[in-house]
Amino acid sequence: MGDWWLAGRYRLIERLGSGGMAVVWRARDTHMHRHVAVKLLRDEYTVPGAAERLAREARVAGELASPHIVTVYDFGTGPLQQAAPGDPHTPPVPDAAGHESVYVTMELVPGRSLAKVVSDEAPLPLGRVLDWAAQLCDALEVAHEAGVLHRDIKPANVMTTDRGVLKVLDFGIARSMKTLAAGSTLTRPGGVLGTAAYMSPEQANGSELDARSDLYSAGCLLYELLVGEPPFGFGEVPSLLFRHVHVEAEIPERVRAGLPDAMAELILALLAKHPSDRPQDAAAVRRRLAVVPLPPSTPQPSRSEQAEELARRMDELSGLPPDEAVDRLRDLLRAHLAVFGPDHERTLNVRDDLAYYLGLRGERPLAVRVLRQLVVDCGRVLGAEHQVTLAARRNLAYWTAKAGEPGEAARLLGDLLPDYAHVHGPSDVETLKVRRELALCTGRSGDVDEAVRLLRVLIADMARVLGGEHRQVITAREELAYWDHRSAKTGTVLPEPTASPDSSPSARRTG
Structure with a gap:
């Protein structure tokens, strides 16, 4: 955190994501005293003229004024220079040598991409999709009237804020970056630029594009929000391009029962193979959205009633086999997202539980991936020393070790220990357990002498806190004997002591 500076002005704080051509960071603009999103072009695309090309598109995108378009700053x-280890907040000296990077800075949007929403919640309620579709039309109308095409409308390029405001990313910039990746000029004829699952037929053919190509991509996006995947799914690029050009999309109401005819007809019109058969502009799409009937509303339980019901369903997880628990937790996660939102502590706890049961049923690498992202999100929302964050960090180390990476687990535990001791106290039983987990992972990673040293110091502290005859102290002594034999290279191979329940992750929540 805070280890890098860009252009002597932007302090890079947290990596938010990456794509094929760029990496996005949350950064602090020290001149304007605000947080921004910084998109860094990857080194392999920093060819001669890259900055000029990107600047040309960024200037155009910066002139688009809409509450539904992310502002380019x-x-x-x-x-790109590394900060001084002891003083990460002070920019490097002006004449320090550093790697030249091409960048764009933009408005930092608090919320989620529609790709994340689809992953968590699809298929989505019709009313929500209609609201977002109208906002997307507003953004497209502003851009198209200014003569700017997006060329890469897809869920990953659309954000929704915590208040439900839709914002489209990368107008113009998407084209520039794709062009640089193709090693071409901005006007290269016949170039296929975009994302295959959302690409219009004319885009797939490398033909000339207009606003109706963005509308086709918007139709693919709306189809995915309502159905759960784009009209031709995902797969190999040549197959997807062929389908966009030659295969008719599945009729939406066949995939999702109860979808109003007006909505299904609009989506099929947006997905027409020939641009002349589609709505001719975003305003026409918005007018058709306005007459789509919503299903009759039914009384919804209050938030407190929903919260109580979710707590009851969480209680029922206790004792379930891992397969069933994972299925239920995935449903519960969607419900928590709908009731509490992605950043609520209860939602974060459900993600932690899901990772735990994924690990129990043998999907340890997946559990690690879920926990890595959870640790990032907990740190952003709650802080590195919050109890939920500490538990997620500890569980990440546990499942990392179980996934066969004890060295990485030892590193994670070494980073965790100072924060854990600061919150719980150095003599707390849980802090002692973290120290023990660190010693065991250190030994399993191959540093046997260090494991012995850590265990000897730990046993003395455990005996002082718990008493010399406490079962945890006795178990730690058995572990020390094992690693001591390994360290001495006696040739005697002892079985590693069976891990006791104390070396498992922090206590599970059942409510």
Whole structure:
């Protein structure tokens, strides 16, 4: 955190994501005293003229004024320099050598991409999709009237804020970056630029594009929100391009029962193979959205009633086999997202539980991936020393070790221990357990002498706190004997002591 500076002005704080051509960071603009999103072009695409091309598109995108288009603040090239270890908040000296990077800075949007929403919640309620579709039309109308095409409308390029405001990313910039990746000029004829699952037929053919190509991509996006995947699914690029050009999309109401005819007909019109058969502009799409009937509303339980019901369903997890628990937790996660939102502590706890049961049923690498993202999200929302964050960090180390990476687990535990001791106290039983987990992972990673040293110091502290005859102290002594034999290279191979329940992750929540 805070280890890098860009152009002597932007302090890079947290990596938010990456794509094929760029990496996005949350950063602090120290001149304007605000947080921004910084998109860094990857080194392999920083070809001669890259900055000029990107600047050309960024200037155009920066002139688009809409509450539904992410604002572009700045662009250019500048040195990417490492901060001084002892003073990460002070920019490097101006004449320090650094790597020149091409970048664009943009408005930082608090919320989720529609790709994340689809992953968590699809298929989505019709009313929500209609609201977002109208906002997307507003963004497209502003851009198209200014003569700007997006060329890469897809869920990953659309954000929704915590208040339900839709914002489209990368107008123009998407085209520039794709062009750089293709090693072409901005006007290269016959180039296929975009994302295959959402690409219009004319885009797939490398033909000339207009606003109706963005509308086709918007139709693919709406189809995915309502059905759960784009009209031709995902797969190999040549197969997807062929389907966009030659295969008719499945009629939406066949995939999702109860979808109003007006909505299904609009989506099929947006997905027409020939641009002349589609709505001719975003305003026409918005007018058709306005007459789509909503299903009759039914009384919804209050938030407190929903919260009580979710707590009851969480209680029922206790004692379930892992397979059944994982299925239920995935449903519960969607419900928690709908009731509490992604950043609520209860939602974060459900994600932690899901990772735990994924690990129990043998999907340890997946549990690790879920926990890595959870640790990032908990740190952003709650802080590195919050109890939920500490538990997620500890569980990440546990399942990392179980996934066969004890060295990485030892590193994670070494980073965790100071924060854990600061919150719980150095003599707390849980802090002692973390120290023990660190010693065991250190030994399993191959540093046997260090494991012995850690265990000897730990046993003395455990005996002082718990008493010399406590079962945890006795178990730690058995572990020390094992690693001591390994360290001495006596040739005697002892079986590693069976891990006791104390070396498992932090206590599970059942409510």
